[in-house]
Amino acid sequence: MTTTYAALLRGINVGGNRKVPMAELRVLVEGLGHTGVRTHLQSGQAVFTADHGDEESLAAGLERAIAERFGFAVDVIVRSHAYLRAIAEACPFPAAELEAKQLHVTYFSAPVEAARFAEIDQAAFRPEEFRLGDRALYLYAPNGLGRSRLAEALARPRVNKGLIATTRNWNTVVKLVEMTGEAAG
Structure with missing residues (x-):
């Protein structure tokens, strides 16, 4: 097959x-x-x-x-x-209402536990936010990835230790x- x-x-x-x-x-x-x-x-x-x-x-x-x-x-x-397809369908953000530059998916090489991200105080980064999915992380960055302080925090080596992580904008996901x-x- x-x-x-x-x-x-x-x-x-x-x-x-x-x-x-x-x-x-x-x-x-x-x-x-x-x-x-x-x-x-x-x-x-x-x-x-x-x-x-x-x-x-x-x-x-x-x-x-x-x-x-x-x-x-x-x-x-x-x-x-x-x-x-399952990752796109499970998006916890209103993708149809957002610009593609505002929404990203980081694909991971393995499953990730929420504890890996415990040191990140999401409230400190508002209105940016992230949610975990199946071997993926959804990132809402209203001003784009290049200006995202949350994306920078999520990319820290200690957060991603032992994983391959690669991010795509919503246009590429679709x-x-x-x-x-x-x-x-």
Whole structure:
């Protein structure tokens, strides 16, 4: 049985560093035996179908291939269409009423407990706020991610210790659901 996935690459093509051209990424993913490969934006999203493996093994295979091809390590999170759709549907904020720059999802490599974020006093960051989901964190930042003090606090190494975390704005969240849905359907 084939499953459609999105690979989320962390920290590529930012400020001219760690360049991974999307055309080369598509060739690399196809070279791993995956089909229906498409990319979205330059910030590192690839959609593909696979008939073997699970999210963790697919991510590890992509990480190895990227390191071999480009000469640097890139963290990768792979998630299925069903998961991506469930995350979008479970959004605790009124996504349809917000600008895409105001709403973000941080995808984590593993489940996270609320205790990990206990040191963050959410009231001190209002009107910004976050809520936890299934291996994800929803962030409402009314002035955008670049100006978000809460996003900065959430990105602290001690908060994310032992996890891969990568954030996407709501437009990208929705687009990945669409792209993986088209490939799955």
